[in-house]
Structures are given as C-alpha cells and as structure tokens.
Amino acid sequence: xxxxxxxxxxxxxxxxxxxxxxxxxxxxxxxxxxxxxxxxxxxxxxxxxxxxxxxxxxxxxxxxxxxxxxxxxxxxxxxxxxxxxxxxxxxxxxxxxxxxxxxxxxxxxxxxxxxxxxxxxxxxxxxxxxxxxxxxxxxxxxxxxxxxxxxxxxxxxxxxxxxxxxxxxxxxxxxxxxxxxxxxxxxxxxxxxxxxxxxxxxxxxxxxxxxxxxxxxxxxxxxxxxxxxxxxxxxxxxxxxxxxxxxxxxxxxxx
Amino acid sequence: xxxxxxxxxxxxxxxxxxxxxxxxxxxxxxxxxxxxxxxxxxxxxxxxxxxxxxxxxxxxxxxxxxxxxxxxxxxxxxxxxxxxxxxxxxxxxxxxxxxxxxxxxxxxxxxxxxxxxxxxxxxxxxxxxxxxxxxxxxxxxxxxxxxxxxxxxxxxxxxxxxxxxxxxxxxxxxxxxxxxxxxxxxxxxxxxxxxxxxxxxxxxxxxxxxxxxxxxxxxxxxxxxxxxxxxxxxxxxxxxxxxxxxxxxxxxxx
Amino acid sequence: xxxxxxxxxxxxxxxxxxxxxxxxxxxxxxxxxxxxxxxxxxxxxxxxxxxxxxxxxxxxxxxxxxxxxxxxxxxxxxxxxxxxxxxxxxxxxxxxxxxxxxxxxxxxxxxxxxxxxxxxxxxxxxxxxxxxxxxxxxxxxxxxxxxxxxxxxxxxxxxxxxxxxxxxxxxxxxxxxxxxxxxxxxxxxxxxxxxxxxxxxxxxxxxxxxxxxxxxxxxxxxxxxxxxxxxxxxxxxxxxxxxxxxxxxxxxxxxxxxxxxxxxxxxxxxxxxxxxxxxxxxxxxxxxxxxxxxxxxxxxxxxxxxxxxxxxxxxxxxxxxxxxxxxxxxxxxxxxxxxxxx
Numbered sequence: 001x002x003x004x005x006x007x008x009x010x011x012x013x014x015x016x017x018x019x020x021x022x023x024x025x026x027x028x029x030x031x032x033x034x035x036x037x038x039x040x041x042x043x044x045x046x047x048x049x050x051x052x053x054x055x056x057x058x059x060x061x062x063x064x065x066x067x068x069x070x071x072x073x074x075x076x077x078x079x080x081x082x083x084x085x086x087x088x089x090x091x092x093x094x095x096x097x098x099x100x101x102x103x104x105x106x107x108x109x110x111x112x113x114x115x116x117x118x119x120x121x122x123x124x125x126x127x128x129x130x131x132x133x134x135x136x137x138x139x140x141x142x143x144x145x146x147x148x149x150x151x152x153x154x155x156x157x158x159x160x161x162x163x164x165x166x167x168x169x170x171x172x173x174x175x176x177x178x179x180x181x182x183x184x185x186x187x188x189x190x191x192x193x194x195x196x197x198x199x200x201x202x203x204x205x206x207x208x209x210x211x212x213x214x215x216x217x218x219x220x221x222x223x224x225x226x227x228x229x230x231x232x233x234x235x236x237x238x239x240x241x242x243x244x245x246x247x248x249x250x251x252x253x254x255x
Numbered sequence: 256x257x258x259x260x261x262x263x264x265x266x267x268x269x270x271x272x273x274x275x276x277x278x279x280x281x282x283x284x285x286x287x288x289x290x291x292x293x294x295x296x297x298x299x300x301x302x303x304x305x306x307x308x309x310x311x312x313x314x315x316x317x318x319x320x321x322x323x324x325x326x327x328x329x330x331x332x333x334x335x336x337x338x339x340x341x342x343x344x345x346x347x348x349x350x351x352x353x354x355x356x357x358x359x360x361x362x363x364x365x366x367x368x369x370x371x372x373x374x375x376x377x378x379x380x381x382x383x384x385x386x387x388x389x390x391x392x393x394x395x396x397x398x399x400x401x402x403x404x405x406x407x408x409x410x411x412x413x414x415x416x417x418x419x420x421x422x423x424x425x426x427x428x429x430x431x432x433x434x435x436x437x438x439x440x441x442x443x444x445x446x447x448x449x450x451x452x453x454x455x456x457x458x459x460x461x462x463x464x465x466x467x468x469x470x471x472x473x474x475x476x477x478x479x480x481x482x483x484x485x486x487x488x489x490x491x492x493x494x495x496x497x498x499x500x501x502x503x504x505x506x507x508x509x
Numbered sequence: 510x511x512x513x514x515x516x517x518x519x520x521x522x523x524x525x526x527x528x529x530x531x532x533x534x535x536x537x538x539x540x541x542x543x544x545x546x547x548x549x550x551x552x553x554x555x556x557x558x559x560x561x562x563x564x565x566x567x568x569x570x571x572x573x574x575x576x577x578x579x580x581x582x583x584x585x586x587x588x589x590x591x592x593x594x595x596x597x598x599x600x601x602x603x604x605x606x607x608x609x610x611x612x613x614x615x616x617x618x619x620x621x622x623x624x625x626x627x628x629x630x631x632x633x634x635x636x637x638x639x640x641x642x643x644x645x646x647x648x649x650x651x652x653x654x655x656x657x658x659x660x661x662x663x664x665x666x667x668x669x670x671x672x673x674x675x676x677x678x679x680x681x682x683x684x685x686x687x688x689x690x691x692x693x694x695x696x697x698x699x700x701x702x703x704x705x706x707x708x709x710x711x712x713x714x715x716x717x718x719x720x721x722x723x724x725x726x727x728x729x730x731x732x733x734x735x736x737x738x739x740x741x742x743x744x745x746x747x748x749x750x751x752x753x754x755x756x757x758x759x760x761x762x763x764x765x766x767x768x769x770x771x772x773x774x775x776x777x778x779x780x781x782x783x784x785x786x787x788x789x790x791x792x793x794x795x796x797x798x799x800x801x802x803x804x805x806x807x808x809x810x811x812x813x814x815x816x817x818x819x820x821x822x823x824x825x826x827x828x829x830x831x832x833x834x835x836x837x838x839x840x841x842x843x844x845x846x847x848x849x850x851x
Contacts, residue, residue, distance in 0.1 A: 060468050083470060091468040097416055098461040101550065103388040103408060112469035114476030143388075145415050163469065264608060281605070288612040293519050296676075329609050333513050344678045363677035370515025371611060378608035387606055402537050402549060406598045409553020410560070411606070417557040421565065442705050448562050448577075449709030452555075452586060456717050459554035463547045473546035 010038040010073070012167045012195040013059070013089075017068035019219075020054060028054040030219035031068065036167065038073075041189075041196040043206035043227060046216035047241035052171075052199045055216065059169055059197075060089040073166045087116055090160030090194075094171045096152035100144035105136070105155050108144060112163040130162035131155070134188050150181025154188065167195040174205045203231055203244050215240050264326060264382035271490070272316030272384045276483035277393025279491030284381040286495025290502045291373045296366035298505035302373065305498055309376050312494060316384040326379045333371055337364040387411055392481050405475055409462070417455055424450065511603065511610030512617050512667075519613075521674030526616025532624040533597050539590035548591075555587050556595040556602075562706075563599070578663070580626025581634070581656035582703045585648075585720040586710065589631035596623035617670060621663045630659035634720055645711055648721045652707040657700035664692035 013036040021027040028051040036042050046052045057063040058070055061077045070077040072088045093099045102108035109127045118126060131137045134154040144152055153173065160168060173189070174182050186208055189196060200206055206213055207227050215223040215230065217240040223230055230236060231250040237243065244250070267273075272280075287305075294301045313323060344360020385393070391411070395404045424447045433443060463471075517525070540548050559579045579599075583592035597619045603609040610618050637651035668688055672681045707718060715721055 057464075062464055062467055083472075086468055086470050089468075091465075093461065093465050093468075095461070097413075098458060099465045101409065101412055101462050101465065103391070103412060111466075111471075111476065115470030115472070143412075145412070159469065264606065285612050288514050289519065292514055292522065292613045326608055329607070330513065333516075340677050340679065343683065345680060346678055357678065359678035363679075366676050367513070367515045371513035374514025374611040374613065375608050378604065378612055382606050382608055390605060400534070400537055402541065403533065403594070403598065403601075405549035406552045406556060406594060407602055409550050410556040410598055410602060413554055413557045414560060417554070417561045418564075421561045441701055444565060445702050445705030446709045448565060448702070448706040449713070451561060452558055452706065452710055453714050453717060455554045455558035455561075456551070456587075456714075459547070459551040462550040462554065466550065471546065475549075 011071075012036050012038045012040070012073055013197065014071040015055075015058075015068070018055070018058060018065050018070060019067040020058065020063060021066055022054075028219055029058075032216070032219070032221055034214055034221055034224070036195060036197060038166075038195050039193075040212060041198070041210045043210040043213040044197060044199045044216055045201060045203065045206060045213055045230075045240075045242060046199075047201065050216045050240075051219045052216055056091065056169055056171055056199055059167075060086050060091055083116075087112075087163050088166040090163055090165030090168045092153075092156050092160055092168065092170045092173065094175060096144075096149070096156040099156040099159060100152060102144075104141055104143055105131070105147070106140040108155065109140075109159050109162045112159060116163065126162045126164070130158040133161055133192065134158045135184075148181075150177055150184065153177065153181070153185060157185075157188065161192070161194075165194065167197060168192065169197045169199070171199050172202070173198060174200065174202045201242065203237075203242060204248055207231055207250055215242070217241075264379060265386055266318060266322065266383045267386075268317055268384065270316050270384070272312060272380075275491050276396075276481055276487055277385050277389040278396040278481070279393075279483050279487055280381055280385055281390070281393050281397060283491040283494050284377050286492075287377050287498045288374045290495055290498035291370050291377075293499075294370075294502040294505055295509045296362060296369070298509060301501045301505035302369045304501045305373050306376075308494055308497055309373065309380065312380050313376075316380060318380055318383045322383065323376060323379050327372070327375055330371055330375050334368065337367045337371075340364040340367070389481075396481050396483075401475065413455075413458065413462075416458070417451065420454055421447075421451055511600070512614040512621075514611030514613050516611070516614060516676060517617055517670060518674040518676060521670055522613045522616055524616075524673075525620045525670065529597070529616040529619035529624065532593060533619065536590040536593040536597075540588075540594050543588055543590060551587070552591050552594050552598070555583065555591065556598045559583055559595050560599050560602070577699060577702055578622055578626055578660060580622060580663075581630025581652070581659040581699070582706060584627040584631040585634055585652045585655060585703070585707055586718055588719040589627050591719075592627040592631070593623045596627060621666050621670075625663045625666045626659040629662040630655040633658045638720065645708070645715075645721070648711060648718065649704050649708045651720065653700040653704035655700075656703035657696045660696035660699050661689055661692045664688040 013034070015032055015034045018029050018032040019027070020029040032051075032055060044052060044055070054063065058065055058077070059072070061070075061079075061082045064079075065077075072085055075081055075084060075088065077085050100108050102111055106127055109130050110123055113123055113126045127140070128137065131140055134157050136151060136154050136158055139147060139151065139155070144155065147155065157168075157170075170189075173185060177185065182205070186205070189198075189209055196210075198206065198210060210227050213223075213225065213227040213230050214221050215236070222240055223236055228250055231244065287308075291302075291305055294305070313320070340363050341356040341360035342354075344357030344363060346357050346359035348355045349358050349361075350356075382390075391404055391408050394407070395401060428443065428447065433440070435444060540552060544551050559582075562577050562579055562582070565577065578596075580592060580596050583595050586592075587595070600610060600615065600618050600622060604612055604615050604618070634651040634655035637654055638647055641647035641650065665685070665688070668681065668685045671677075671684050675681075675684070707720075710718055711721060
C-alpha cells in the first residue's frame with residue numbers, strides 16, 4: 001500500500017454492532033463490525049442477498065441504523081451530520097445510469113461539489129481534476145448516454161472524486177465491463193490515493209486490487225483477512241456461496 | 256401517431272441562430288406563433304411574409320429544407336382533419352370539381368393549415384438550432400418553476416434509457432414469436448407497460464439515492480448563468496416583431 | 510392528438526394557457542408534498558415512462574392501432590398531482606423539443622390532456638374505490654372506468670373550448686357528437702390497457718400503485734395477550750393547501766390578458782364574418798349554433814363599440830374556462846375534505 005505509514009493508524013471507517021431491518025420486517029444486518037484505516041483498499045465479499053448493499057446504504061446515511069453505529073473519520077452518521085458524512089463517503093453505484101443524472105458529464109461531476117457550496121474557479125478545478133484522474137477529461141461536454149458503459153463507470157467514479165471524499169465505496173465496480181475496461185478501471189483505482197471499500201462478488205478483481213478482504217454473509221462479517229489467504233480457503237468460500245472462476249488458483253499468482 | 260418523434264431535432268451548428276441565447280429564442284418562437292395565430296386568415300400576403308421570415312431564419316441557421324419537410328410529417332393527422340372541414344362545414348357551398356364544399360369550411364381549413372404549418376416550422380427551427388440542454392437553461396432563465404424544469408431535465412436524461420428498455424422488451428416479445436394482431440394481444444403489451452413502469456419508478460428511486468449521496472437537498476445547485484445581452488434580445492426580437500407588425504398591418508387593411 | 514396552432518383563437522388559447530399554468534402551479538405544490546425532495550427525479554422518470562408508453566401502439570381492430578394518452582393511468586399509479594405534472598412535462602417537451610403540438614396551443618393541450626384526464630380520471634377512480642369494497646378488483650375496475658371516462662371528458666372539454674373559440678365553422682353539436690362518439694371508443698381501449706397495466710403492476714409491486722394505498726395488510730403486534738392487529742397507516746396524505754389564492758390570482762391575470770388581447774384581436778371582424786359581410790348574404794345566412802352562442806362572433810350583443818365588446822367577450826370566454834377548471838378543482842378538494850372529515 002502506498003499510503004501505509006503514519007496515516008495508517010487513522011481510522012477512515014468504523015462500523016460497530018450495526019443491525020437493520022427493513023420496514024417490511026425483513027432483517028438484513030445482524031450486527032456488523034468492521035474497521036478500515038486510511039489508505040487501505042478493502043474488498044467486501046459476499047453472495048447475493050448477504051446484505052452488502054444494505055450495509056453500503058448505511059455508510060452515508062441513506063438508511064439509518066436500527067442498532068449500532070457508523071463513524072466516518074471519527075464523525076458519527078446522524079441526521080445532523082449527514083451533509084458532512086455525504087461529502088466524506090463517496091458512493092459509486094452499480095448502474096452508472098443511476099448515478100449520471102445530469103445532462104452533461106461536466107454538470108454531473110459538478111453536482112456534488114456544487115451542493116457543498118463550491119463555485120466558480122474552484123468548482124472548475126475540481127471538475128477538471130476529477131475527470132483527469134479517471135482519464136475522462138475529453139468527454140466533459142458530452143451527454144452521459146453517449147458514452148460507452150466503461151466510460152460511464154469511470155465518469156461515475158469522477159463524480160464522487162470531485163467531492164474529495166475520505167473513503168470511496170464502490171458497489172460491484174467490475175460488473176458489465178469488458179476485459180479492457182475492467183483492466184483500465186483497475187489501473188485507475190490502484191492509482192487513486194484514497195481509502196477504498198469495494199463491494200463485489202468478483203473474487204479475482206478483489207484479489208487484484210485489495211490486500212484485505214471481508215466476507216459478509218447472512219448479515220454479519222464472517223471473515224476478515226488477507227485476500228490471498230481467504231481466497232485460498234476453499235471451505236470458507238464454499239460455506240459462504242463464493243466461487244472462484246474455473247481454473248483460477250490464487251496461490252499460483254505471483255506476489 | 257407521429258412515429259419516430261423520439262428523435263430530438265437538434266442539428267449541431269455554429270450559426271448566428273445557434274449562438275443566440277436560448278431564452279431569447281424561446282420567446283421569439285412563442286411570440287412568432289402568437290402573431291401568426293392573431294393574423295386574419297384572409298390575409299394571404301401576411302402568411303407569405305411569415306413564411307419568408309421563417310425561410311430567412313432557416314437559411315441563417317443553416318437548417319436544410321429536407322429536414323424541415325421531414326419533420327412536418329408530425330402535422331399529418333391535422334392535415335387530414337383540415338381536409339375534412341370543407342365537407343362537413345356549414346354555410347354557403349361552392350362547387351369545386353363537382354364536389355359541394357362549404358365556403359366557410361374552406362376558409363377554416365386554410366386557416367388551420369396555414370397557421371399550424373407556420374407554427375410547426377417555427378417549432379422545428381427552434382428545436383433544430385437549440386441544444387436540448389440549452390433549451391432547459393433558457394426555460395430556467397425565463398423563471399419557469401425550477402421544479403418543472405428539473406422534471407423535464409430528468410425526463411430528457413432518462414428518455415433514451417427508458418425507450419431502450421421498451422425496445423429490448425419488444426425484441427424479447429417478438430423473438431418469441433409475438434405479433435400484436437388485435438385486442439387479444441393487449442394483455443401482453445399491458446404487462447410490458449406495467450414492467451416498464453416498475454423499472455422507471457425503481458430507477459427514479461435509485462437516482463434519488465444517488466443524488467442524496469452527493470448532497471442533494473431538494474434544490475439543484477445553480478452553477479449556470481446564461482446572460483443575454485441587449486443586442487441579442489434585439490436580434491431575437493426581429494422575428495416576432497416583424498410577424499406581429501405583419502399581423503397588425505393585415506388587420507388594419509382587412 | 511396534439512392540437513396545433515391556428516385551431517383556437519387567441520383569447521381561448523391564452524385563457525387555456527392561464528388555466529394550465531394555474532393547474533400546474535397547484536400540482537407543483539401538491540406533488541412536492543406527496544414526494545418531497547424525490548419529486549424531481551420520480552416525476553421525471555414517470556414522465557419518461559408516459560412518453561414511452563404513448564409510443565407503444567396497441568392494436569384496436571383489423572389493422573388500426575391506438576396509443577395511450579396515459580393521464581388516468583398516471584393518476585392511478587402516482588397520484589393526480591404528480592400525474593398532471595408528468596403529462597404536462599411530456600407535452601411541453603413534445604412541443605418545444607419535438608415540434609409536436611402548437612406552441613400557442615400548449616395551454617389547450619395541457620388543460621385537456623394533462624389536467625382534465627388526470628383530474629377526471631382520479632375523481633372517477635376515487636368514486637369507484639369508495640363505493641366498492643377494498644380489493645384489487647376494485648382498483649382494477651376503478652382504473653378501467655377512470656380511463657374510460659377520462660378520454661370522452663377531455664373530448665367534451667375540447668368541444669367546450671371549440672364552442673368558445675374554435676376557428677372552424679362546424680356545428681358544435683356535430684363536433685360534440687363526433688368527438689364524443691369516437692372518444693368513447695378510444696376510451697374503451699384506454700380503459701382496457703390502463704386496467705391491464707395497473708393490474709400487472711399490482712401483481713408485482715402493489716406498493717407502487719398510489720391508488721392502492723388502502724390495500725395494505727394490517728400489522729400484527731405480538732404481545733402477552735396474543736396477536737393484536739393494528740392499523741398500517743398509509744403515508745399521510747398531502748396536507749390541504751390553499752388553491753384559492755392561486756386560482757383567484759390566475760383568474761385575474763387571465764381576465765386581464767384576455768380582455769386586453771381580444772380588445773385588439775377583435776378590432777377587425779373575424780374572417781368568416783367578414784366574408785359573409787362582403788358577400789352580402791349576412792341577412793339570409795342560416796344562423797348556426799355557433800353564432801347563437803352567447804359569445805357568437807366573439808362580440809357581446811348589446812355593446813356597440815366593437816373593440817370593447819370583443820374585449821368583453823374575451824373576458825367572458827376566459828371566465829367560463831377558468832370557472833370550469835376551478836369547479837373541477839373545488840369538487841376534488843371538497844371530496845378530499847369530506848373524506849378527511851369522515
């Protein structure tokens with residue numbers, strides 16, 4: 001990790017005892033505990049229906065915890081801190097079409113910082129900067145629906161980067177990407193100097209990008225450790241409905 | 256009706272007409288349409304002047320005649336209606352090629368055809384020379400309720416997404432041998448419509464979440480300022496003022 | 510059917526514009542209270558849906574097909590206020606971005622296809638669901654009747670506007686008959702499709718159907734005394750708000766506008782009258798219904814000054830239009846108040 005060192009001790013995200021039931025009574029989270037330090041890139045793995053998306057919705061206060069707490073860089077998620085929390089937690093949705101709702105890429109990237117009150121020169125700088133970091137500066141004035149799917153996902157990352165978040169949370173970043181776009185996105189994510197929580201069931205992608213992984217299963221964190229060792233544990237994976245692609249052996253990869 | 260009107264009309268370009276601020280063009284187009292409607296229908300000359308004015312705008316905006324004509328197809332249902340009026344209209348009747356036609360009906364048909372045509376051409380020129388995004392900014396600038404403009408913004412953004420979903424559902428239906436022949440197939444189509452509604456609604460919810468995640472509190476941040484100079488307003492005013500003058504002159508001559 | 514420019518005279522177009530603006534203003538406030546900060550994205554997406562569904566052609570009979578107007582469908586699915594906004598935005602976008610429907614006829618189009626269809630549709634739907642027992646069948650039947658009635662209602666409103674300021678010399682009764690007859694048929698199709706669509710949404714996501722909010726199952730509390738059912742309250746209905754100031758203000762503006770506009774608009778006799786006068790057959794012209802109307806020739810009889818009388822006719826025309834619109838709103842509002850009291 002590039003940013004290990006003195007900043008490695010600062011906690012970006014702290015979730016403790018988080019439980020939540022939907023209004024219809026279905027309980028999705030049963031006491032989640034996790035800690036992510038600044039600069040870490042962590043994968044949150046889990047089968048469909050494990051509660052991954054529900055957990056993500058708590059990180060920036062879209063859902064409010066039934067029990068337990070979420071803290072972002074020491075600031076608890078509460079109704080009176082929502083504004084700051086939403087600046088600190090950058091959520092990248094699975095479907096970029098949900099995220100890119102403005103008529104042009106530039107306006108979309110500007111939406112977040114503008115809501116925070118950024119205007120004029122500073123706003124332009126942030127937009128340029130964010131687009132540059134994902135290599136999408138040249139499409140700034142295009143409407144989002146004229147972009148390819150991979151481009152849209154990169155712009156979606158930029159919309160969040162423009163808010164200069166404490167932690168970047170990506171929901172299934174590799175879904176629907178062709179291999180080239182997938183690799184390009186991985187390169188971009190690897191070079192970002194922010195804390196990343198990546199929610200996925202794409203195990204090779206987690207291995208490629210994240211040193212550490214958490215397995216969320218049936219509403220609790222079932223495992224927490226180095227991605228390589230978790231993925232080498234066939235029994236653990238099988239117990240939580242996680243599977244590596246055919247022919248993929250994590251132990252055979254170069255370190 | 257009006258097949259294919261989901262294609263936006265905008266024709267990219269960099270002409271004086273394109274460069275005018277959208278709020279000026281919106282007012283000009285509406286003003287022109289009002290002037291046309293207020294023109295007495297027997298003033299043939301006035302309509303010819305209006306048509307020339309539009310031709311001048313089209314030339315200045317480099318909008319090809321072919322595009323305008325193709326787009327006028329949208330008028331067809333009303334052309335049919337107008338053609339029917341002389342047959343069912345009241346009043347004095349005249350013989351034309353052996354057909355007994357109502358004279359006031361002929362006037363009414365002419366009135367609707369002339370005004371609807373001029374109106375639709377003005378709208379086509381507006382849409383062809385104004386980027387949809389700019390049109391919305393212009394509407395905002397004209398103090399239309401911002402919520403209404405926001406709704407239209409979201410609608411335009413997601414129109415292609417929703418239409419794409421509708422198209423995929425149609426392909427899925429047809430690839431399994433579905434042909435809509437008569438009313439018995441309606442339940443299948445209605446199920447598609449229902450599914451489309453659910454997808455649209457759920458997407459709306461997700462978009463709302465995405466907006467919340469980036470600090471939305473009910474107001475779109477105003478980051479745009481689209482000023483129009485007095486000169487630009489004056490340029491844009493030429494069309495409606497000339498049309499209005501024509502209408503007034505025609506009325507006073509009539 | 511989007512009315513183009515030139516179909517209605519200036520006073521009626523302007524008056525309908527004011528009615529449309531007032532109606533949309535009321536709905537903006539109501540929708541905001543129904544959906545709070547979700548209004549813009551939700552209504553935008555539903556508007557896109559309405560646009561798409563209007564392009565879905567339904568086969569009617571041998572070779573002909575029709576498409577949905579969607580006002581009643583939207584009212585049942587998302588509530589009347591949001592429905593009016595969605596259809597109005599669809600019409601505005603079609604007018605300005607697709608050159609479909611005249612710019613001066615936008616007021617007429619919004620009044621007929623957004624306000625009349627949604628408000629009438631919703632009123633019928635409420636009547637049915639209040640008289641019938643709460644059930645899915647009632648919701649589906651209610652949607653059918655709502656859509657069935659909404660289409661001829663819009664046609665009727667069209668006829669009224671036509672009588673006030675149509676530009677074609679057709680007997681108003683034959684317009685009414687033709688419009689009514691055709692639109693009852695179209696309404697049948699609209700009703701069928703609307704009911705089937707609502708029913709298919711009910712089957713999958715009943716919680717999304719605004720008109721079916723009464724169908725929630727009661728919650729059960731498990732206590733020491735056994736299971737106790739309690740009410741599962743629907744999201745609180747939109748609070749009452751003053752339509753009156755909006756309508757009164759809008760009405761005044763309408764009267765002023767129409768008065769001023771038609772003062773000038775009617776300074777020259779209308780084409781038809783002029784032809785008649787020129788040809789000298791005024792005397793033996795068989796008077797038709799249009800000219801027997803109280804606003805015949807857009808001049809008020811008994812007022813000598815031609816301009817003045819034209820202006821008065823314009824004011825009266827708008828007044829009637831506004832009253833018709835207002836009556837609908839107040840009926841709906843009173844009904845809501847009665848419900849709240851009951």
